[in-house]
Amino acid sequence: MSSRSDAEVIGRSLGEPEAFGLIYDRHAATLLRFLGRRVGARVAEGLVGELFRIAFERRKTFDASRATALPWLYGIGSNLLLKHRRDEARRLRAGARMAAGLEAADARASARALDARVLFPRVADAIEALPDGEREALLLFAWEELSYQGVAEALELPIGTVRSRLNRARARLRELLDAKGKDRVRAQ
Amino acid sequence: MKPVDLARKLRREAAFEPAALERGRAVLMVAIRREAEPTRRPTIVPQVPYQDISAALSFLERAFGFREIPTARFVSADGELLHATVEFGNSLVGVGGQGHHGAISPMSGGVESQFISVEVDDVDAHYRRAVAAGARVADELRDHAWGERTYWALDLEGHRWRFGQPTRQHS
Numbered sequence: 001m002s003s004r005s006d007a008e009v010i011g012r013s014l015g016e017p018e019a020f021g022l023i024y025d026r027h028a029a030t031l032l033r034f035l036g037r038r039v040g041a042r043v044a045e046g047l048v049g050e051l052f053r054i055a056f057e058r059r060k061t062f063d064a065s066r067a068t069a070l071p072w073l074y075g076i077g078s079n080l081l082l083k084h085r086r087d088e089a090r091r092l093r094a095g096a097r098m099a100a101g102l103e104a105a106d107a108r109a110s111a112r113a114l115d116a117r118v119l120f121p122r123v124a125d126a127i128e129a130l131p132d133g134e135r136e137a138l139l140l141f142a143w144e145e146l147s148y149q150g151v152a153e154a155l156e157l158p159i160g161t162v163r164s165r166l167n168r169a170r171a172r173l174r175e176l177l178d179a180k181g182k183d184r185v186r187a188q
Numbered sequence: 189m190k191p192v193d194l195a196r197k198l199r200r201e202a203a204f205e206p207a208a209l210e211r212g213r214a215v216l217m218v219a220i221r222r223e224a225e226p227t228r229r230p231t232i233v234p235q236v237p238y239q240d241i242s243a244a245l246s247f248l249e250r251a252f253g254f255r256e257i258p259t260a261r262f263v264s265a266d267g268e269l270l271h272a273t274v275e276f277g278n279s280l281v282g283v284g285g286q287g288h289h290g291a292i293s294p295m296s297g298g299v300e301s302q303f304i305s306v307e308v309d310d311v312d313a314h315y316r317r318a319v320a321a322g323a324r325v326a327d328e329l330r331d332h333a334w335g336e337r338t339y340w341a342l343d344l345e346g347h348r349w350r351f352g353q354p355t356r357q358h359s
Contacts, residue, residue, distance in 0.1 A: 017224040018258050024216050028209050036202030045208040049215025056219050095200040103197070123194050142195040173191035 006069035010062050020056050023069055028052065031073055035080075037143055039087040047084070051077050063153075071146060071153035078136050078154060080151035089128050124174050130169055137162055138169040217259045224259070230279050234304055237286035238345050239293050241269050244283050247344045248274055251321035252306075252351075253314070254281065276306065294346035303340075303348035311353035315339050318351075331355060 004012075006023060013019040031051055035044035053078050055069075062072055081088060103116035127135055133155070140151045148166075152159040220282060238244040248254040254274035262271040271284045283302070284295045294300050308314045315329045319339050327340035338352035 016255070017220045020220060021213070021216070021258055024213055028212055032204060032208060032212065033201070036201055036204060041202035041204050044202060045204060045211065048208065049212035052212065052216040053219040056216060056223075072219075090198065092198060094195060095198040099197045119194075120198065124198055127195060127198065138192075138195055142192045143199045170191040174196060 004009055005067045006073075007064045007067060010059050011064060012034070012070060015055075017056075020059065023055070023073075024052050025064045027070055027073055030070065031077055034077055034144055035073065038081050038091065038139070040091050043084055044089050047077075047080055051080055054080070068155060071150045074140060074144060074146065074150075075154035075156060078140070082132060092124045092128055093121065096120040122176055123173060126173055130172060134165045134169040134172075137165040143164055197258070221259045224257070227274040233273075233280045233282055235282035235284055235289070235291065236304070236347055237284055237288070237293050239286055239295055240345075241272060241283055241285055245258065245272055245343060247321065247323075248281075248283070251318045251341075251343070252349065253317065253321045279306075294348075300342075300346060300348045303350055305350045305352065307352055308351050311337050311339065311351055314351055 006026070009019055009022050013023070028048060032044055032048045034046050035051070038044075039047070051073065054124065055073055058076070066072065071092040097120070100120040103120070128139065130138065136155060137151050140146045140154055141148075146154060148159055148162050151157075151166075152162045155162065157165075194200060216294075245256050246304065249256065254276045257273045257275055257280075260273040261269065264270055271282065274281050274283060284291075286296060312329065315325075318339075319325065321342040323343060325339060326342050327338070329337065329339040331337050335354055335356045336352050337355050340350050342348055
């Protein structure tokens, strides 16, 4: 049983609903961490069961040609997160403060510490301001380390669309870096 | 620094309560049960007592092809399995510990006061599977004049089961 692919298990669960429990056992911890990174542990704990309940109810629509259900589950999670944008924004800003602190401690150089304090909150704001589709693609790629193909499966998009969304998201973040560079020049 | 690496630096891990996964699982199980139950409501459910519930479940699956319904497990606070339910076709059998409700296993009581009769699709294949899994055959596989092919088996604690398949259409 444990050697069966996700697609086989989900196929079996159409006639034997309990079989879907194995999909939970395989992937719930990964999805719980994913949700936690985005909205924090407290909200994530409430969402993980909901995510799998939705997946269970939609299991007929799972594309059986996919060996692993993980991107599909990420996609359902991404949709759930849209309802929790405020929790996510708060967490992203808190993450930015922390990252700035770490960067400062790493560098032990006041110039870099200052840069980090300015830079990370702005990166957080920029990610926060991305259109939903671009933010989702960027975070699935950068945080969850899904491949382009994985992101495409999660968001149910052609791979070319994923590539262009990621390119746009990167371009926006790069503008920010350039703008920061100019600020520094002006300050000197 | 690359924009993606910059985004990566803002990734933050959350610390979970250990029970978080269990609670999530419970939410899923409610949904599964809601879907599974309407198709599985026999009016009469035999309850069969065993000395060792886990061994019985594993035997019943291996030998007879009965499948446990994971959502129907009843476990005590300290983790002991108290009762389980297996399904086969449109029927259910309860698998419990002996001693509760006055019922005991033939392994302790020495008496098989009743048997359970099960209709299967392919009694020959079922017979081979049961024998391979160590079921004791109490009555060999054979045809009956009334149009049925049956065999009888004793499970690992001596409960008596009858498996049959109709051999001709009634006209």
